[in-house]
Amino acid sequence: MLHFDPYSPAVDADPFPYYKRLRDEAPCFWSEEAQMWILSRYADIVGAGQDWKTYSSAAGNMMTELPNRAGSTLGTTDPPRHDRLRALVQYAFLKRNLEGLAGPIRDIARGAADELRGETTFDFKDFSAKFTVRVLMAALGLPSGAEAIVDEDTVREKAVLMVQSDPRTRAKGPEHLAAFDWMREYAAKVIAMRRAAPRDDLISNFAMAEIDGDKLDDREVLLTTTTLVMAGVESLGGFMMMFAYNLATFPEAREAVVLNPDLLADAIEESLRFNTSAQRFKRRLMRDVTLHGQTLREGDFVCLAYGSGNRDERQFPDPDRYDVARKPRGHLGFGGGVHACLGTSIARLATKIAFEAFHEVVPRYSRVADQLAWMPSSTFRSPLVLELAVH
Secondary structure (H helix, E strand, C coil), rough: CCCCCCCCHHHHHCCHHHHHHHHHHHCCECCCCCCEECCCCCHHHHHHHHHHCCEEECCCCCCCCCCCCCCHHHCCCCCCCCCCHHHHHHHHHCCCCCCCHHHHHHHHHHHHCCCCCCEEEEEHHHHHHHHHHHHHHHHHHHCHHCCCCHHHHHHHHHHHHHHHECCCCCCCCCCHHHHHHHHHHHHHHHHHHHHCCCCCHHHHHHHHCCCCCCEECCHHHHHHHHHHHHHHHHHHHHHHHHHHHHHHHHHHHHHHHHHHHHHHHHHEEEEEEEHHECCCCEECCCCCCEEEEEEEECCCCEEEEEEHCCCCCCCCCCCCCCCCCCCCCCCCCCCHHCCCCCCHHHHHHHHHHHHHHHHHHHCCCEEECCCCCCCCCCCCCCCCCEEEEEE
16 A cells, blocks of 8 residues: 655655655655645646745745744745745845855865865764855854854754654654754844844845845844754755765766766766755645646645655656766756745855865765664755765
8 A cells, every 4th residue: 555654764764665656656645644745746846836826835845844934934935925035035145255155165175074084984974064064154154263152063953953853743842943942042143243243144144135125024034044054054964965875875976976076066966866855845735736636625735745856757767877977957956946945056066165175085985884874854864874984
């Protein structure tokens, strides 16, 4: 009997056989465990992402949503409110010269990679976590060094807890909600610092962003900052873990990328398609819909299974083959539609620079363990630990 539980550790470990059955047997499937419809085919997911009037994000976009977040972030609003928020946030991004970050990001990457010299085995998370949080601090303007409010490990710990859920209760536990409260308090302190003394960073730009007299209100600035810290740490850090996991699992791909660093950009896109960290997001129906013989009712929740769409053979030939020269067009590694990720440029830039530095220090490596522990999250997917052996 077909079933799909996005909170299941078995799905965390390997969702792709489940996705394959869903696409072939029930492309519009009601999950009793999740109490929502699962869309698993590429065309349906893309169509839903574009049809925001029917598939609304205003009730939240994470499979298990954090309280009081919906309605004030890019991912949890619909047009026209979303258009206003996106324009203001995009204005803040454009004011921050992201290309100018390349030098500092390269210094951060080299510093984190240098710490691995001489190691025979190590957890890749030690590299990705340090790199990700330090880049985020530089880009967003989170206080660091003598100005730091808290240490970088604490920022990462709280951000990762925010995206997790309890697989038994299928809800956010006290530790996840406490992490969200902590992050809001932390963001509020940083925003106050940057408003008092603005700098050339994203948080200063969020606080000051203005188009034709329109500004982000205090709640929007707070929740946008909170969400970007969470997304920056987990989305970038999680994807880097998955990229390393893919390269360590497929030695021919790793060797090709190490021998020809020009392949890195294409390899990043293929990893976003093949095994992205952003697996599933939800929408709420604003009207009845009939799809694949099923009647979906107004008010029902729908899961857009991006990870499944990226393996849909109707869109990508031989989708279960990891091919770093594929150049996959239209993959869903950064979502799609009006809610496509706004930080794609910095994510691509940072990942490329990180792996250039990493491969200079550790060009040959493989996974130590066949079985991995995976982060308990119905939305994101990445290993909790990725132990690598140096060859």
